[in-house]
Amino acid sequence: xxxxxxxxxxxxxxxxxxxxxxxxxxxxxxxxxxxxxxxxxxxxxxxxxxxxxxxxxxxxxxxxxxxxxxxxxxxxxxxxxxxxxxxxxxxxxxxxxxxxxxxxxxxxxxxxxxxxxxxxxxxxxxxxxxxxxxxxxxxxxxxxxxxxxxxxxxxxxxxxxxxxxxxxxxxxxxxxxxxxxxxxxxxxxxxxxxxxxxxxxxxxxxxxxxxxxxx
Numbered sequence: 001x002x003x004x005x006x007x008x009x010x011x012x013x014x015x016x017x018x019x020x021x022x023x024x025x026x027x028x029x030x031x032x033x034x035x036x037x038x039x040x041x042x043x044x045x046x047x048x049x050x051x052x053x054x055x056x057x058x059x060x061x062x063x064x065x066x067x068x069x070x071x072x073x074x075x076x077x078x079x080x081x082x083x084x085x086x087x088x089x090x091x092x093x094x095x096x097x098x099x100x101x102x103x104x105x106x107x108x109x110x111x112x113x114x115x116x117x118x119x120x121x122x123x124x125x126x127x128x129x130x131x132x133x134x135x136x137x138x139x140x141x142x143x144x145x146x147x148x149x150x151x152x153x154x155x156x157x158x159x160x161x162x163x164x165x166x167x168x169x170x171x172x173x174x175x176x177x178x179x180x181x182x183x184x185x186x187x188x189x190x191x192x193x194x195x196x197x198x199x200x201x202x203x204x205x206x207x208x209x210x211x212x213x214x215x
Contacts, residue, residue: 128162133185152167
């Protein structure tokens with residue numbers, strides 16, 4: 001059974017000329033759930049086999065929050081429109097964040113490393129990934145994996161072009177592998193492997209013995 005507080009508020013609002021929809025919206029905005037609101041309205045509605053009876057106003061104490069909301073709407077009718085617009089904006093943002101679809105499509109991929117030569121790549125190399133489909137950077141990051149496990153940043157730098165940048169230097173004299181498994185964005189597995197070379201070091205030469213002469 002609905003509380004006397006809720007029944008009294010609905011009755012008072014109806015007497016003041018507010019519509020059922022306006023009353024329900026105000027109640028929802030102040031924290032009442034739909035089941036309690038609908039139960040209260042059903043209690044106040046006359047039964048089909050009964051003649052309408054005058055409702056005996058119960059004694060109740062409206063909570064400060066509900067009372068302030070009611071008085072604000074009564075004193076400033078335009079407030080309900082402002083509140084409605086704000087709620088629509090908030091609801092739209094929440095729905096966008098909740099139901100935003102990732103841009104996913106089947107694609108072909110190519111990967112190239114910066115400063116690569118026959119000996120391999122430098123430990124601070126970055127990589128350029130190109131796709132044949134228009135994908136979001138977050139989608140590429142989701143389905144891309146590297147070995148050994150190092151943290152990489154995937155940034156979209158142009159149409160179908162992404163920069164893959166390790167956040168730390170790659171381990172020297174190791175094989176660094178990049179892979180995109182067959183799945184939502186690829187109909188087959190794409191993989192690349194690079195030899196990470198150690199920095200070139202110059203070994204000092206011994207001084208020439210000037211006492212030795214060549215005939």
